[in-house]
Amino acid sequence: MINKTIKQLLTGAGCALLALTPPLAAADIEGDRQVLRRDNGAEPSTLDPQLSTGTWESSIVGDLFEGLVARDASGSIIPGVAESWERSDDGLHYTFHLRDDAKWSDGTPLTAEDFVYAWQRILSPALAAPYAYMLSPIQGAEAVNSGDSAAETLGVEASDAQTLEVTLTRPTGYFVEMLGHASTYPVPKDAIEAHGSDWTKPGNMVSNGAFKLSEWISHDHITAVRNPNFHAVDDVALDEVRFLPIDDSRAALNRFRAGDIDTADSVPQGRIEWARENLPDALHETPILATFYFAFNQRPGSVLNDRRIREALNLALRRDVITSQITKLNQPSAFSVVPTAISDYDGPQFDFAEQPMDERLIRARELIEEAGYSSENPLHLTIDYITNPDTKRIPVALAAMWKPLGIDVTLTNSDAAVYYAKLREGNFEIGMAPWIADYDDASNFLDLFRSGVPNNHGGYSNADYDAMMARASNELDLDERPRLMANAEAILLDDYAMLPLYFYVKAKLVSPTLEGWQENPMDTHPSRWMHFSDN
Amino acid sequence: MLIYTLKRLLQAIPTLLIVITISFFLMRVAPGGPFDGERQLPPEIEANLMAAYHLDEPLPMQYLRYMGNLLQGDFGPSFKYKDFTVTELIAQGFPVSLEIGGLAILLALIVGLPLGIAAALKRNSTVDYVVMGTALTGIAVPNFVLAPIFALVFGVLLGWLPAGGWNGGALPNLVLPVVALSIQQIAYIARMMRASMIEVLGSHFIRTARAKGLSESEVIWRHAIRPALLPVMSYLGPAIAGIVTGSVVIEQIFGIPGIGRYFVQGALNRDYTLVMGTVVFYGILIVVMNLIVDLLYSALDPQIRYDD
Numbered sequence: 001m002i003n004k005t006i007k008q009l010l011t012g013a014g015c016a017l018l019a020l021t022p023p024l025a026a027a028d029i030e031g032d033r034q035v036l037r038r039d040n041g042a043e044p045s046t047l048d049p050q051l052s053t054g055t056w057e058s059s060i061v062g063d064l065f066e067g068l069v070a071r072d073a074s075g076s077i078i079p080g081v082a083e084s085w086e087r088s089d090d091g092l093h094y095t096f097h098l099r100d101d102a103k104w105s106d107g108t109p110l111t112a113e114d115f116v117y118a119w120q121r122i123l124s125p126a127l128a129a130p131y132a133y134m135l136s137p138i139q140g141a142e143a144v145n146s147g148d149s150a151a152e153t154l155g156v157e158a159s160d161a162q163t164l165e166v167t168l169t170r171p172t173g174y175f176v177e178m179l180g181h182a183s184t185y186p187v188p189k190d191a192i193e194a195h196g197s198d199w200t201k202p203g204n205m206v207s208n209g210a211f212k213l214s215e216w217i218s219h220d221h222i223t224a225v226r227n228p229n230f231h232a233v234d235d236v237a238l239d240e241v242r243f244l245p246i247d248d249s250r251a252a253l254n255r256f257r258a259g260d261i262d263t264a265d266s267v268p269q270g271r272i273e274w275a276r277e278n279l280p281d282a283l284h285e286t287p288i289l290a291t292f293y294f295a296f297n298q299r300p301g302s303v304l305n306d307r308r309i310r311e312a313l314n315l316a317l318r319r320d321v322i323t324s325q326i327t328k329l330n331q332p333s334a335f336s337v338v339p340t341a342i343s344d345y346d347g348p349q350f351d352f353a354e355q356p357m358d359e360r361l362i363r364a365r366e367l368i369e370e371a372g373y374s375s376e377n378p379l380h381l382t383i384d385y386i387t388n389p390d391t392k393r394i395p396v397a398l399a400a401m402w403k404p405l406g407i408d409v410t411l412t413n414s415d416a417a418v419y420y421a422k423l424r425e426g427n428f429e430i431g432m433a434p435w436i437a438d439y440d441d442a443s444n445f446l447d448l449f450r451s452g453v454p455n456n457h458g459g460y461s462n463a464d465y466d467a468m469m470a471r472a473s474n475e476l477d478l479d480e481r482p483r484l485m486a487n488a489e490a491i492l493l494d495d496y497a498m499l500p501l502y503f504y505v506k507a508k509l510v511s512p513t514l515e516g517w518q519e520n521p522m523d524t525h526p527s528r529w530m531h532f533s534d535n
Numbered sequence: 536m537l538i539y540t541l542k543r544l545l546q547a548i549p550t551l552l553i554v555i556t557i558s559f560f561l562m563r564v565a566p567g568g569p570f571d572g573e574r575q576l577p578p579e580i581e582a583n584l585m586a587a588y589h590l591d592e593p594l595p596m597q598y599l600r601y602m603g604n605l606l607q608g609d610f611g612p613s614f615k616y617k618d619f620t621v622t623e624l625i626a627q628g629f630p631v632s633l634e635i636g637g638l639a640i641l642l643a644l645i646v647g648l649p650l651g652i653a654a655a656l657k658r659n660s661t662v663d664y665v666v667m668g669t670a671l672t673g674i675a676v677p678n679f680v681l682a683p684i685f686a687l688v689f690g691v692l693l694g695w696l697p698a699g700g701w702n703g704g705a706l707p708n709l710v711l712p713v714v715a716l717s718i719q720q721i722a723y724i725a726r727m728m729r730a731s732m733i734e735v736l737g738s739h740f741i742r743t744a745r746a747k748g749l750s751e752s753e754v755i756w757r758h759a760i761r762p763a764l765l766p767v768m769s770y771l772g773p774a775i776a777g778i779v780t781g782s783v784v785i786e787q788i789f790g791i792p793g794i795g796r797y798f799v800q801g802a803l804n805r806d807y808t809l810v811m812g813t814v815v816f817y818g819i820l821i822v823v824m825n826l827i828v829d830l831l832y833s834a835l836d837p838q839i840r841y842d843d
Contacts, residue, residue: 043616045615045616045617046616046617046618047618048617048618051617053572053574125583125586126583126587127583127587128580128583128584128586128587128588129580129583130570130574130576130580130584132580132583133576133577133580142579145579145580145583146579146582197612197617197618198618200618201618217627217792218616218619218623218624218627218628218792219628219786219792219793219796220701220790220792244700244790246699246790247787248787248788250683250788251683251686251698251699251787251788251789251790254683254686254687254690254691254698254699255690255697255698255699255700255790257691257698258690258691258694258697258698258699260697260698260699260700414567415567415803416567416571416572416803416804417565417566417567417568417569417571417803417804417805418566418567418571419567420567420571420572420573420575421566421567421568421571423575424571424575434573454574454575454576454577454578455574455575457575
């Protein structure tokens with residue numbers, strides 16, 4: 001009897017399960033259309049170019065909008081909305097000539113006035129744009145942003161529909177390179193005025209890039225379709241780009257292997273060797289313009305104010321061990337702060353870069369002793385890092401490498417918000433400080449160590465360094481400027497102002513059938529250059 | 536019944552008010568702020584941001600402003616997802632979490648209840664040991680272990696189902712996340728149902744039913760199951776509220792656009808409005824679910840009546 005009851009129960013359960021089954025959804029019919037499914041790494045914070053801050057926004061925004069200049073498949077600057085430009089002899093004045101076929105996605109003409117509007121908008125205090133400082137070389141930008149001057153005082157003017165005049169406060173060697181950044185893109189005045197903060201929603205957004213927004217489901221997907229009003233639409237092969245915000249690299253790897261996505265934005269640290277072996281045609285390991293370093297707190301009263309200790313810590317670090325055995329990406333060891341892949345720059349390295357490790361360790365021990373520390377009086381240091389099992393291994397390795405010097409290291413982890421608050425307040429001794437370039441110029445890294453700038457975490461201050469960087473930023477001669485920056489970096493390295501560890505290598509997976517995707521140090525991959533070979 | 540319901544809803548208001556107030560001030564005293572990120576901002580830009588979100592005002596003023604907006608149903612803009620209001624994010628994500636969570640609970644009931652009943656009826660037999668052993672394993676293995684294994688085995692190696700993605704809620708995309716989410720619930724429900732069923736089967740009214748000469752099937756279906764369901768019902772209220780508000784692990788592993796991630800990411804990003812929005816939403820859901828469970832009690836147990 002009980003058996004019968006169990007049978008009845010199981011039959012009932014089976015029927016209920018069947019009833020739960022929803023009807024099959026229609027399969028995606030993509031036919032001959034070229035559809036790229038890109039892993040975006042995470043959900044973008046915004047699609048407003050002037051509020052965007054990170055790579056998760058820039059990859060999408062870069063497909064939807066185009067600035068005065070654009071980037072080719074190799075990441076190099078090419079003419080965008082501006083066909084050509086001239087710089088005045090004193091380097092303070094730029095004239096941009098806009099193409100006459102530049103249009104918004106709704107077909108209305110895009111003029112120089114649109115750039116005037118956009119640049120005034122990003123600097124308006126009410127917008128509170130985090131990247132407003134990118135425009136600081138422009139005359140009056142800082143005063144407009146702080147609300148001290150009216151937007152009209154900004155040094156940007158449309159002398160006619162196709163001509164944009166820009167006046168700078170100082171010659172800025174990287175100005176045109178900087179215009180590749182999303183914060184300088186034009187934005188549609190009419191759409192913004194009509195829809196307010198909702199202007200970035202599908203149906204409201206008007207853009208001027210190779211693609212236009214068609215759908216956005218938060219944390220699911222963002223779909224962009226080819227923009228028929230783009231000036232080079234005939235060269236755009238993809239019909240649609242679908243950005244998927246996959247924030248778990250293991251999930252991205254699974255979906256790439258299953259054929260759900262065509263590109264994966266990263267490869268899990270523990271699976272990189274497997275990917276090298278099993279997905280050699282898809283795996284791309286590219287050095288990018290980014291440095292992983294630790295900041296030394298050099299504020300008054302800090303033990304790291306002592307140059308000898310900073311030098312000893314740098315000497316005793318086996319950078320190659322960390323990159324081969326912990327990160328496993330074999331990143332180039334960093335003996336300087338500016339990545340070696342940066343354009344038009346030949347910078348210095350630490351003197352000990354080529355020195356054998358045993359000699360370095362002997363010198364490091366001497367320095368620690370000279371600084372007054374010994375096994376009876378050990379040096380105590382604290383390393384701060386963000387809570388993350390992958391990143392934790394690096395401070396652990398540092399502590400192990402410094403132990404033979406008699407240094408006793410305490411590790412302190414915090415969540416990202418707490419960690420960055422500690423950096424901001426100078427409440428740390430040694431802290432992780434990765435830096436990814438906004439534009440391809442050495443100054444983007446060297447500016448981090450000028451006295452009093454916001455991202456100078458360690459509070460490093462050297463008048464000679466500041467003076468050399470000021471000379472470099474005013475220098476117009478394209479050969480002289482990098483030389484001055486290299487001199488400045490030599491001062492920085494001589495002071496052992498930080499602990500550079502490695503230059504980033506980005507591991508990505510790209511379907512071998514996708515053509516036009518090129519490795520490049522800016523790690524920028526506009527979809528307009530891509531197409532599928534077998535589609 | 537109606538008056539009882541209204542009374543319960545009114546009683547929930549002070550509870551929610553306390554929850555909101557405590558969450559508001561706890562969030563603000565947590566170290567680090569919403570604009571503390573990899574890039575430190577120049578002071579004038581930080582001042583612009585603080586002003587834009589009214590964070591430059593005194594805390595009591597911010598609290599009053601928040602409560603005022605809340606009364607008008609405005610959860611405010613998300614600090615992190617700047618193009619969406621918190622209401623929009625919850626409205627977009629909740630139906631997804633509800634679908635996944637609802638199906639997971641249904642699956643858990645459909646599988647868990649019969650297994651629990653079967654184990655109780657075949658107490659100390661092989662069936663019992665197998666069911667309870669499996670249930671214990673289901674409880675012990677967390678879904679952050681199970682979900683990636685499911686994705687790898689069924690999505691990548693066998694290729695039977697998508698390894699991830701929502702695809703508008705298409706059936707193949709639902710299967711793995713629903714099953715992964717329900718495993719633990721199946722285990723809990725089966726264990727609870729077994730224990731409760733054993734207790735009921737030993738009670739006097741069951742003996743009386745058998746003495747009346749009713750068949751075993753009738754005893755079980757008509758007299759035992761209904762009262763045995765009561766403990767499961769009390770468990771289901773908060774469990775459903777917890778499950779339909781999403782799971783950050785399941786959402787990340789399978790790429791599901793639900794609201795589970797907002798609980799964790801909102802707190803980590805110090806996205807004050809998003810955290811507050813999810814707390815209020817979750818609080819309301821708990822209150823409503825508990826009320827529904829209490830009302831269902833009266834349907835299952837004739838001894839419980841809510842007189843008007």
